[in-house]
Amino acid sequence: MKLRIGLAVFVACVVLYPLALPGQYPLGIGIITGALAAGTVGFVLLLGYAHQLALGQAGFCMVGGYASAILCVNHHWDPLAALLAGALVAMATAWAIAAPILKLRGFVLAMASLALHLILIVVALELPFTGGALGTYGVPKFALFGLPLGSDLAFYYVVWLIVLAFVAAGLAIDRSRVGRALKALAASETAALSAGIDITRYKLQMFVVSAGMASVCGSLAVHYLRAMDPNVFGFAFSLNFITAVIVGGLMSVWGGVVGAAIVTGLREILRGLSLPLWEGVIMGVLTVVVLIAFRRGVAGFISHLYDRLASREAPRASLGDPDGAALSRSGRPAARLEVRGASRSFGALRAVSEVSFAVEPGAIAALIGPNGAGKTTLFNLIGGYQPLDAGSIALDGARIDALLPNRIAALGVGRTFQNLQLFDNMTVLENVMCGTHRHFQAERVNRAKTAAALAFVGLRGAERLHLGELSFGHQRLVEVARALALEPRLLLMDEPASGLNDSETERLAELILRVAALGVTVLLVEHDMRLVMGLADQVVVMHHGEKIAEGAPDAVRRNREVIDAYLGSEHVAA
Amino acid sequence: MDFSVFVQLLLPGLTTGCVYALVALGFVLCANVSGVVNFAQGEYVMLGGVVAAFLVPHGVSLPVAIALAVVAGALLGALQERLTLAPARHSPDFIQITITLGVAVVLRGGALIAFGKDPLSMPGFSGDGIFEVAGAAVPVQSLWVWGATALMLAAMFWFLRYTDPGRAVRACSINLQAARLMGVNAERLTLAVFAVAGASGALAGAVIAPIVLANWDAGIAYGLKGFIGAIIGNFRAPGIAVAAGLGIGVLESFAAGYVSSGFKDAIVYGALLAYLLVKGGVFVFGRASLLSR
Numbered sequence: 001m002k003l004r005i006g007l008a009v010f011v012a013c014v015v016l017y018p019l020a021l022p023g024q025y026p027l028g029i030g031i032i033t034g035a036l037a038a039g040t041v042g043f044v045l046l047l048g049y050a051h052q053l054a055l056g057q058a059g060f061c062m063v064g065g066y067a068s069a070i071l072c073v074n075h076h077w078d079p080l081a082a083l084l085a086g087a088l089v090a091m092a093t094a095w096a097i098a099a100p101i102l103k104l105r106g107f108v109l110a111m112a113s114l115a116l117h118l119i120l121i122v123v124a125l126e127l128p129f130t131g132g133a134l135g136t137y138g139v140p141k142f143a144l145f146g147l148p149l150g151s152d153l154a155f156y157y158v159v160w161l162i163v164l165a166f167v168a169a170g171l172a173i174d175r176s177r178v179g180r181a182l183k184a185l186a187a188s189e190t191a192a193l194s195a196g197i198d199i200t201r202y203k204l205q206m207f208v209v210s211a212g213m214a215s216v217c218g219s220l221a222v223h224y225l226r227a228m229d230p231n232v233f234g235f236a237f238s239l240n241f242i243t244a245v246i247v248g249g250l251m252s253v254w255g256g257v258v259g260a261a262i263v264t265g266l267r268e269i270l271r272g273l274s275l276p277l278w279e280g281v282i283m284g285v286l287t288v289v290v291l292i293a294f295r296r297g298v299a300g301f302i303s304h305l306y307d308r309l310a311s312r313e314a315p316r317a318s319l320g321d322p323d324g325a326a327l328s329r330s331g332r333p334a335a336r337l338e339v340r341g342a343s344r345s346f347g348a349l350r351a352v353s354e355v356s357f358a359v360e361p362g363a364i365a366a367l368i369g370p371n372g373a374g375k376t377t378l379f380n381l382i383g384g385y386q387p388l389d390a391g392s393i394a395l396d397g398a399r400i401d402a403l404l405p406n407r408i409a410a411l412g413v414g415r416t417f418q419n420l421q422l423f424d425n426m427t428v429l430e431n432v433m434c435g436t437h438r439h440f441q442a443e444r445v446n447r448a449k450t451a452a453a454l455a456f457v458g459l460r461g462a463e464r465l466h467l468g469e470l471s472f473g474h475q476r477l478v479e480v481a482r483a484l485a486l487e488p489r490l491l492l493m494d495e496p497a498s499g500l501n502d503s504e505t506e507r508l509a510e511l512i513l514r515v516a517a518l519g520v521t522v523l524l525v526e527h528d529m530r531l532v533m534g535l536a537d538q539v540v541v542m543h544h545g546e547k548i549a550e551g552a553p554d555a556v557r558r559n560r561e562v563i564d565a566y567l568g569s570e571h572v573a574a
Numbered sequence: 575m576d577f578s579v580f581v582q583l584l585l586p587g588l589t590t591g592c593v594y595a596l597v598a599l600g601f602v603l604c605a606n607v608s609g610v611v612n613f614a615q616g617e618y619v620m621l622g623g624v625v626a627a628f629l630v631p632h633g634v635s636l637p638v639a640i641a642l643a644v645v646a647g648a649l650l651g652a653l654q655e656r657l658t659l660a661p662a663r664h665s666p667d668f669i670q671i672t673i674t675l676g677v678a679v680v681l682r683g684g685a686l687i688a689f690g691k692d693p694l695s696m697p698g699f700s701g702d703g704i705f706e707v708a709g710a711a712v713p714v715q716s717l718w719v720w721g722a723t724a725l726m727l728a729a730m731f732w733f734l735r736y737t738d739p740g741r742a743v744r745a746c747s748i749n750l751q752a753a754r755l756m757g758v759n760a761e762r763l764t765l766a767v768f769a770v771a772g773a774s775g776a777l778a779g780a781v782i783a784p785i786v787l788a789n790w791d792a793g794i795a796y797g798l799k800g801f802i803g804a805i806i807g808n809f810r811a812p813g814i815a816v817a818a819g820l821g822i823g824v825l826e827s828f829a830a831g832y833v834s835s836g837f838k839d840a841i842v843y844g845a846l847l848a849y850l851l852v853k854g855g856v857f858v859f860g861r862a863s864l865l866s867r
Contacts, residue, residue: 051668053675055613097847100854107611107671111801112850115843118798122840186668235794239679246672277691280683287676291669292662387861402860 002306003171006254010167014160018153027152028224033264034159035220040244040256041166042213045173047242048250049182050206052102053110056117057214058237062124062230063090064215069136069228070129079143083219087212094211095204102200102207109207117238124230135229142223159220163257166213170253173209177437177446178202184423184434191421194383195482196409196438214241236280243283247290249299258299322458322507324514326451327484334361334521335412335489341391342381342401344374351377353545354391359490359538364512364522366532366553369542370566375525376418378542379494382523383415384408395490410438414483418495418525420475422467428454428478429463435485453481457511473504480511490521497528509535533557541566578709583831584824585707589716589785591823592723593619596778597800598807598819599730600771605809606747608764610670614654614678616797617685618647618772622779623788624685627694636699643780644773650681651772655765678793685790693787702784715784722781726774727816734812739763747810795839799826802846 017030039061046052067086071077077085093116101112124130131137142149142158149155173179184192185199192199222228240263248259263283270279290297296304337359344352352374359365367375380386382393384405393401400408409415414435423431432453436446454460457477467475476496483491496512497505509531516522526532532539532553539556541549543565549556556562597615604612622643629639658673698715705712734740742763745753754760779788779796786792799822807815822842829841 047672051666053668053672055675097851100851103854104850108805108850108854110613111798111805112847114794114798115846118795119840119843119847122837126834126836126840235791242672242675243679246676277687278683280686281680282683284676284679284681284683287679288658288673291665291673291676292658295665295669384861385864387864404861404864407860 002303005306010164010254010257014157014164018156024152027156029264029268031152031156031159031224032221033260034156034163035217035224036240036244036264037163037257037260038159038166038220039210039214039217040241040248040260041163041170041253042210042256043241043245044248044250044253044256045170045182045206046210047245048252048255049174049179049186050203051186052203052207053107053242054113054207054210054238055110055235055242056113056115056238057210057241058233058235059113059117059120060090060094060211060214061218061221061233061237062117062120063093063211064218065222065228065233066124066130066136066218067215068219068222069139072140073136073138074129078146079140079219079223080145083216086219087215090215091208091212094208098204098207102203114235114238117235121230121234131229133230135227135232137227139222139226139228141226142220155224162216162220166216167253167257169209170256174253177443178205180426180430180434181437182206183425183430187423187425188421190385190417191423192434193385193405194409194415194417194421195434196406196486197434198404198406239280239283243287245297246287247297249297249301249303251296252299252303255297255299258302259297262298322511322514323455323460326455326460327453327518332412332487332489332519334519335395336361336397337382337490337521337523338394338397339378339382339391340393342378342388342393343390344377344381344386345389350545352381355542355545355547356391357540357547357550359521359523361521362516362519363537364516364535365524365538365540366536367523367525367540367542368527368529368532368566372544373542374545375542376494377545379492379525382408383413383492409486412487412489413492414486414488414490414520415492416476416479416483416494416496418498420472420479422475422478422482424467426467427463428459428465428467428470431467431478432481432485435482438486449487450481450485453484456484456514457481458507473500476500476508477511480515484515488520490523491515493522493524495525495527497526497531505531579831581708582710583827585710585712585716586785587824587827588820589719589823590782590826591820592719593778593782593796593819594799594803594822595816595819596723596726596774597796598803598815599727599812600775601800601804602747602807602809602812602815603730603743603767604764604771605804606750607743607760607767608655608659608670609667609750610659610674611801611809612654612768612771613671613675613797614681614793615771615775615800616795617678617681617793618651618775619779619782619796620788620790620793621650621681621685622647622776623696623783623792624689624694624779624790625776626780627696627783627788628689630696636697640777640780643776647776647779648769648773651775652765652769654772655768659764659768660761678797682790682793689790691790693789694783695787696783698784699781713785715781719781719785722777726777730770730774731812739766743767798846799823799842802842802849805846806849 018027043057046054064086068082071082072079097112097116101108125133142155181197181202184197189199218233244259244263245256247262249255267279270276340356342352342355355378369375381388384403388401392399395411429450432450433446436449457480459477497508512522512535536553539553540547541556541562548565549559549562597619600615625643625646626639629642630636654677658677662670662673699718700714703714705714734744742758745758800819802822803815803819806818826838826842830838
């Protein structure tokens, strides 16, 4: 409903604008706004969805602008073909730069894209075929399939048709599993990885898509300006992108359109008031104020108002009992985990030292040991969050010790975290649906599997709730449900009982038994000895990074070395 | 290779490199204490330059103009922290860092309104003379740049090594969270570091202004080149960041002299991209890439 209203308002505004404000000047503003919107819609996907700040987005506008200018003027290409060629070059460049760089953490993409932009400016100034500082003049009017667009009004409609197509593409991404993956990685990269989401890949995809759209923005603008030179798309134009998207609204594709209109409108107003120099300060202040005070921007504010007016009833949950029958044994057998000689040091500290053990398919194994024994590090080695210094880890005989966490998750290894790692920007349903990411299947199937996983852990009816409305214990169950939605063959649980009260811990133990009965191998790290002793088939004890004992719970409990290490030697007498 | 040409390129390279080194140091200090990469870092250099270059022709004596520029840098740095970062302290890093970009835009825009579009020139502190080193002519002002930078660096490293707040900054760089748990007052430290970074940037801008002109939109280039230094120092090692900043100045100067002055920026930024591509591990796959961070 909201989507249809949005589209209707959008089309009405586009159609009515030239009727309400006839004349060359307003029409020109309409065209420039549309060209900018083509770029900012893509930029929302990059900045708002993938959380990648690119300071040199105008560099891709330059690519499109020069492609259109040079190909149409010097080589007499069809404008549409030149536009597409520019977009392809921009996307290929974006991919070549970002594919390796996005592996680095921090904000290197911001500076790398700025560097690329500044290089392009130098190249445009110095190379012969760009026309140097004077640029390329006499760019023809835009044409569609060989038919020149005679009037600016026709061009105006074509530009906005392209914007509409981009908005539709953006909305489609938003509603797909890719959109969910993007929201997930924006909320918690660690958790996204554990759900099998390849975060680098989606960031890269959004950078490439946004580069293509920025290039189209550049092409369209150049066909309106009829000329291209190195100053058209300078650093200030990149800043326009950033301001537009932040003020317009980071969390929605519409934010790009709204932002483009605000930025262009503001500039025209300032020109009208003969205060063009104030543009930078005002844009900067707007950016800072919106980021501090209302992060969702204008589009977010409108959406919020709509929700208030439509006064949606807050969903009330009556949680059902756990439904053990909701999930059935999956066809695929439980996995066998084998750790052999695994070692990992941090500087001089040997956090994990030559640890070997195996967990048989369908067994429940527990990794115990005092604080600082290296349990969580070992877990991170198995899950792919840390590289091994030595040793090997194999799943059903196939080595996984070089794989990244999302690849390991995609092999059917689910994981829960000691400090809850949930996506706080999503409902319970969406959180758990992220677990289905590795299966390429219809959303209907994903939804059904998600509902079954929620019922299995005892959260039937919580689908539409937000995480804040759940107790800590229930949030932990959401995390378990997300791991189950992955249809794991091995489930890694890092201190699942921490923060739970006695009755919650009891129910958790029962849940873990039911999970194992589904045909899932379970490996826990746990402090709660009662939980471990009543639950585990096999216990591995670590101390100072080394394995000191392994065996059935009863045998381990009587092991002298374990008692010394785990309870402290003063307990021996007692 | 002609030795005098080499020196003629090396020394001016070191001069601009001083500015990049101070910016790089500012990046590292701010990032360590607050966890935020401050994209406005380069703008303080620009501000120091335009403030000093604006005041001198308006009859303010040189030392006072420089002092005012440095004070302006410190004040604005502190204001940036108080007004824009403190209220957003609990926002995601991504938001905080984008806010610093907004601040950079405000500073640029403000300088444009206050000091105008045209680059401002400023006389050398002890005249506009030149001196000769190994057959190369070097502006006397370079001595001021080197001296001021050396003093600034010495003061900063002394601060980091021998004072309690300095040790706190270093503790933050090793483990921000642990440092906070050990009672490091991160809030006050952040404020101080932003002020110091603003002041040192402004000083760098003021001493370099007689050589390169002060321009409202010079901040991005200083920021980006300083950022390269910070990134080579992994945002952790101040010493490496400073050395890398100097190196970038020299590389830029050699690129201009031996290749083409038009392409010098393209060469420096190309080197940044190449560095990032290698560091990101073009040929590294799987979990090994976790180590390349």
